[in-house]
Amino acid sequence: MDLVNISSIVIHALASGAALVASSVAREEIVVKYRSLKEFIGEKFGPIKPVDQLEKRLSEERQKLLAEDLGDAIEALPGTPKEIEIVINQLLGRTKALTESLEKVPQAEFDAVGIDIKSVKAVNVKIQKVISEGGATGVRIKGEDWELKGDMTVENITLKK
Structure with a gap:
C-alpha cells in the first residue's frame, strides 16, 4: 500500500x-x-x-x-x-x-444532531431552539444520571441541509 x-x-x-x-x-x-x-x-x-x-x-x-x-x-x-x-x-x-x-x-447516528446531558437534577428541563445546518436527519438526546421531578420538553428543532 x-x-x-x-x-x-x-x-x-x-x-x-x-x-x-x-x-x-x-x-x-x-x-x-x-x-x-x-x-x-x-x-x-x-x-x-x-x-x-x-x-x-x-x-x-x-x-x-x-x-x-x-x-x-x-x-x-x-x-x-x-x-x-x-x-x-x-x-x-x-x-x-x-x-x-x-x-x-x-x-x-451519523445523521443525527447530538445532545449529551450528564448529571441533571431538576424539576423541569426544556430544550428548545436547536438548529443544525449540517444536513442531520434526526436528533439524539443522551442522558446519564438524571433526576427529574417534573417535565422534560424538547421543541423547536430545525434540521437544515
Whole structure:
C-alpha cells in the first residue's frame, strides 16, 4: 500500500470519528479509539493542530490537505525501514480499530444532531431552539444520571441541509 492510500485511509477514519464525536452521540468505544489515533498521530508525526482544525470544520479539502501532510510526515520518518514499518503498522492498527467501531454505528447516528446531558437534577428541563445546518436527519438526546421531578420538553428543532 502506498503512502497516499495510507494517509487517505487514516484521515478518512479520523474525519468520520471526529464527526461522530462532535455530535455528542458517539459511543465511549469510538471516543477512546478516535482519541488514541489522534494522539498517536501527534506523537509520531508532530503537532496535531491541523487535526484540531479538521474537527472544527470537516471538509473534503481539509481532509485532502491533512492526508497530504500525513503522507509527507510518514515519508520523513526517521529510522530504519523496519522501524518505519512498525510505526506505519501501528498507525494502520489504530485506524482499523476506529474504523471497525465506526462500522458498527447505524447510519442514522451519523445523521443525527447530538445532545449529551450528564448529571441533571431538576424539576423541569426544556430544550428548545436547536438548529443544525449540517444536513442531520434526526436528533439524539443522551442522558446519564438524571433526576427529574417534573417535565422534560424538547421543541423547536430545525434540521437544515
